[in-house]
Amino acid sequence: MxxxxxxxxxxxxxxxxxxxxxxxxxxxxxxxxxxxxxxxxxxxxxxxxxxxxxxxxxxxxxxxxxxxxxxxAYPKLNRNLQDLKPFSAAVKEEGKTLQTVLLSREIIESTKQLSGKLCIKLGHPVLAITRKRIVDDEPVMIEVTHMDYERFPKLMDYDFGKESLYHIIENVYGTLITEGTEKLSVTFANEREAGLLEIEEGTPLFNLSGVVKDADGIPIEYFKSVARVDKIRFSSMLTR
Known part of the structure; x- marks a missing residue:
């Protein structure tokens, strides 16, 4: 029975x-x-x-x-994992408002991991940019971007609270963003992330990392992000 x-x-x-x-x-x-x-x-x-x-x-x-x-909860923001469009453009398409807070911008020495991701020498200067994304007045994501500083030195001069990183790369440097790889997993908010995202410590978060490349296959950016699972939905098109 x-x-x-x-x-x-x-x-x-x-x-x-x-x-x-x-x-x-x-x-x-x-x-x-x-x-x-x-x-x-x-x-x-x-x-x-x-x-x-x-x-x-x-x-x-x-x-x-x-x-x-x-x-x-409000309806989630939809993000296609196969889409390279800027986050700002994706938010605008959903009819939502976006604020970007620049948390830090500094030049650091490339570690072994960064050297492998960006195809640069160990100790090479790297521009590290950390931003918080706020959608419809709610913090949803923390992004950390690493780029070859010698290739993009002018990025130290721009206000990334107001301007799109990808727009500057393509329109100021003439570098086309054509491909990339991305990994998605789940993590849990540490004390700092919880404070920035205004959630409880230990809350589940999406954990994203990846590399974006130009038309010649040369890495432009290595990124790491955490995003609130209650605010963003990730999807992908399956083909056979």
Whole structure:
């Protein structure tokens, strides 16, 4: 005889949350009751409830704002993994607003890893740019870009809070961005990332890294990014 299927406690807690959202007609950006209040309301263990909330955050149904609570999520920004268009262009196409905060810009010596990614000598000067991306007034991504400084020295002079890096590369230097490779995995926010993205430490994040090349196959950029799973959806076209 087949055993009767039963939802896990975490799944039942998620169903309670979804029912609450529907019954109270909550909209994107509306706040849920506190974990304590929901736990008492439904007689659910707080650890179970917390697990349900984390699962719904990963699915893009909820999001946490550090120090403020849990909210109903807005529709995610769609990003095609096979698309080399600038992040700013992708955000604009979705009808969303973008702010970019320049966190740091410095010249460092190439490490063994950077030398391999950018095809430059060990110790070669590298321009490292760190930016925070804010979409519709919510921080969604931290990007770290590494480039050959001797090839692109003028990049020290531009305001990347206002200007597109790819636009400058193509229109100032005349370098066409034609191909690249990208890896996608999942990580968890450390203390610094959590603070910058206004989420709780340990929240799941997308972890992206890759190399962008010019028409001659020469590396232009090695990038590493972390992005909020409740704000961005990545997709790819499958062919045979």
């Amino acid at each position: 087949l055993q009767e299927y039963r939802n896990r406690p975490r799944d039942e807690a998620a169903e309670k949350i979804e029912s609450y959202i529907a019954q109270h007609n909550l909209k994107p950006g509306n706040k849920l009751p506190s974990e304590r209040d929901m736990s008492e309301m439904w007689g659910i263990n707080r650890m179970t409830l917390r697990g349900a909330i984390q699962g719904m955050i990963f699915e893009g149904k909820l999001y946490n704002r550090k120090g403020s609570g849990t909210f109903v």
